[in-house]
Amino acid sequence: MLIQVSFVSVAEPVDLSRLSHGSMGKHIEYFRERDGKISLQQARQKFQTEELTKGTSHSISLGIGVDPVWMTFSINNTTAEALLYRLSVETPWIDYIDTWLIHNGEVLTHVKGGDGVAFAKRPMQYRYYAFEHAYPVGVTQVIMRVETKGPMALPVQFNSVEKAISRDIASGYQFGALYGIMVALALYNLVLFAFIRRREYGLYGLYLVGFVLNSLSYTGQLHTIFTADFGPYFQDWVDIFLMITYSVAGLHFGRSLLQTIDYAPKLDAFIVRTTIYIPLGMLIGLVFNQLLFAMALSFLLNSCFVLLFIAMGVKALYAKKPFAMIFILSSVTAAICITVSTLAVAGILVPYNDYTFKAIEVGMAFEAILLASILARQFRVAQLEKVVAEKFAHTDPLTQLNNRRGFYGSTKSTRQQIVRNGRDISVVLIDLDAFKSVNDIYGHSKGDEVLESVAQAIVQTCRKGDISARWGGEEFIIFLPETSQKSAMIQAERLRAAIEAIDLTAQGEALTVTASIGVAGSTDGQYCNEPLSLNSFETMINAADKALYEAKNSGKNQVIEQTAITDFSI
Numbered sequence: 001m002l003i004q005v006s007f008v009s010v011a012e013p014v015d016l017s018r019l020s021h022g023s024m025g026k027h028i029e030y031f032r033e034r035d036g037k038i039s040l041q042q043a044r045q046k047f048q049t050e051e052l053t054k055g056t057s058h059s060i061s062l063g064i065g066v067d068p069v070w071m072t073f074s075i076n077n078t079t080a081e082a083l084l085y086r087l088s089v090e091t092p093w094i095d096y097i098d099t100w101l102i103h104n105g106e107v108l109t110h111v112k113g114g115d116g117v118a119f120a121k122r123p124m125q126y127r128y129y130a131f132e133h134a135y136p137v138g139v140t141q142v143i144m145r146v147e148t149k150g151p152m153a154l155p156v157q158f159n160s161v162e163k164a165i166s167r168d169i170a171s172g173y174q175f176g177a178l179y180g181i182m183v184a185l186a187l188y189n190l191v192l193f194a195f196i197r198r199r200e201y202g203l204y205g206l207y208l209v210g211f212v213l214n215s216l217s218y219t220g221q222l223h224t225i226f227t228a229d230f231g232p233y234f235q236d237w238v239d240i241f242l243m244i245t246y247s248v249a250g251l252h253f254g255r256s257l258l259q260t261i262d263y264a265p266k267l268d269a270f271i272v273r274t275t276i277y278i279p280l281g282m283l284i285g286l287v288f289n290q291l292l293f294a295m296a297l298s299f300l301l302n303s304c305f306v307l308l309f310i311a312m313g314v315k316a317l318y319a320k321k322p323f324a325m326i327f328i329l330s331s332v333t334a335a336i337c338i339t340v341s342t343l344a345v346a347g348i349l350v351p352y353n354d355y356t357f358k359a360i361e362v363g364m365a366f367e368a369i370l371l372a373s374i375l376a377r378q379f380r381v382a383q384l385e386k387v388v389a390e391k392f393a394h395t396d397p398l399t400q401l402n403n404r405r406g407f408y409g410s411t412k413s414t415r416q417q418i419v420r421n422g423r424d425i426s427v428v429l430i431d432l433d434a435f436k437s438v439n440d441i442y443g444h445s446k447g448d449e450v451l452e453s454v455a456q457a458i459v460q461t462c463r464k465g466d467i468s469a470r471w472g473g474e475e476f477i478i479f480l481p482e483t484s485q486k487s488a489m490i491q492a493e494r495l496r497a498a499i500e501a502i503d504l505t506a507q508g509e510a511l512t513v514t515a516s517i518g519v520a521g522s523t524d525g526q527y528c529n530e531p532l533s534l535n536s537f538e539t540m541i542n543a544a545d546k547a548l549y550e551a552k553n554s555g556k557n558q559v560i561e562q563t564a565i566t567d568f569s570i
């Protein structure tokens with residue numbers, strides 16, 4: 001009878017011959033240690049006499065800042081020999097875990113661990129609490145006491161050692177893939193930043209590095225690799241500072257990408273202040289050794305992070321910024337995934353399992369990739385803008401002809417070739433007559449229309465190979481390769497007539513436009529009695545200008561060539 005009573009409240013033992021691996025969550029019964037610390041003996045009594053709560057999912061998730069928990073489950077080794085199994089609690093932040101194995105009423109072993117215990121003293125040098133034991137034939141009761149300041153999420157796993165090792169390998173691959181993508185993206189963006197010096201690439205790189213460090217830290221991996229011997233005190237502080245690196249870099253990346261300062265100055269200033277004051281508050285916490293205070297601030301920043309991201313996206317959408325929608329999509333996805341993981345860890349609404357625990361990482365990876373796609377598109381837009389800017393640097397926006405810079409650039413190679421071959425070049429300079437009065441009488445836009453029409457007339461009159469440009473306000477120039485001054489005169493006269501014939505009306509009346517034209521050029525490869533040289537081009541333009549001046553002074557609407565000019569020494 002007594003034996004029967006003692007098993008009433010303890011769940012059926014798990015048969016090891018049928019279990020090579022799995023979660024113990026649904027086999028566990030537990031109670032909370034509400035009235036001060038109790039001994040193992042007292043706990044054993046409670047397990048036998050009190051009503052216990054049964055686990056319902058893979059993890060016993062009870063929330064943040066809760067009383068210590070006593071848990072128990074039993075396993076039954078029905079084989080003929082002891083079996084080596086690994087017992088683990090797969091949350092790395094649990095402060096203290098004590099496990100007792102009880103066989104035939106005797107305590108076989110007591111294993112202490114948790115991140116409150118120095119890494120070197122933990123039962124396995126591992127990122128979370130785990131130990132291996134050869135379970136003897138028959139029933140062994142496992143009793144655990146867990147105490148932690150952080151979230152009480154207790155996914156208890158019981159695996160044969162082979163299975164435990166293969167789970168380790170699988171999780172190594174998963175983390176490797178995740179961090180591999182993140183680190184590759186981070187390096188790529190940091191390299192881009194080093195070469196093209198755009199802040200958003202650098203900040204995005206830092207954001208990704210921060211994310212990886214944060215993940216390494218809260219999954220306990222950092223402390224098994226880099227900071228194993230630094231002690232739990234150091235680890236706690238490192239954890240909370242690493243937690244905020246990605247949010248700080250991420251927020252500044254968002255500001256820089258969306259240029260929030262231009263259309264949401266208050267939000268922008270709030271973000272700047274948040275990313276200064278919260279880390280500052282944490283530093284003060286460090287100086288006064290107030291871990292809980294600093295921890296609360298880091299949680300606050302990380303919770304605000306996603307909300308501020310969404311707020312930036314919404315503001316950008318209202319301001320009709322490109323990429324705003326995809327920015328919102330990425331941050332909302334991340335927010336949902338972070339919420340899922342947080343609720344699962346806190347034991348509220350969402351069941352705890354491998355997927356819900358890792359949702360935060362999947363969400364962040366998804367967000368990182370979407371943000372990378374924004375940067376890639378932005379890169380493309382910047383390239384297009386550069387091409388357009390380059391075009392405008394050489395083109396007059398009103399007439400679409402070359403400007404001065406475009407003119408020199410596009411004539412250069414032809415000039416060099418002609419000079420080498422001893423052939424002819426000519427220059428025609430055109431200045432509209434009394435153009436000021438067109439603006440004054442009919443307005444500036446009519447003046448613009450005239451300039452466009454003249455540009456068209458020039459393009460239509462030019463032969464293939466001629467290069468025209470807007471030289472100044474109402475002045476145009478044409479470079480005529482393989483053309484002697486004599487031939488240039490004929491072409492200039494044709495152009496003068498074409499300009500005069502432009503069919504324009506203003507205020508219901510015909511508007512006649514005329515131009516004065518100066519021409520200068522070489523004959524038989526000679527210019528000013530010397531073979532053409534590259535220098536003679538400037539001299540030729542000046543000579544055409546003088547001829548133009550002459551045309552203006554002697555009645556306008558005419559073409560004059562440089563022979564009328566006697567002084568070439570410009």
Ligand SMILES: Nc1nc2c(ncn2[C@@H]2O[C@H](COP(=O)(O)OP(=O)(O)OP(=O)(O)O)[C@@H](O)[C@H]2O)c(=O)[nH]1
Pocket residue numbers: 398431432433434435436437439443444445446447448451472473474552
């Ligand atoms: N609409 C318009 N006007 C321009 C532009 N660039 C320069 N102008 C005008 O062109 C006029 C040039 O005037 P002036 O240099 O006195 O020349 P003009 O009236 O043609 O006189 P002459 O050359 O002596 O026949 C000025 O009124 C400028 O404002 C432009 O892009 N669009």
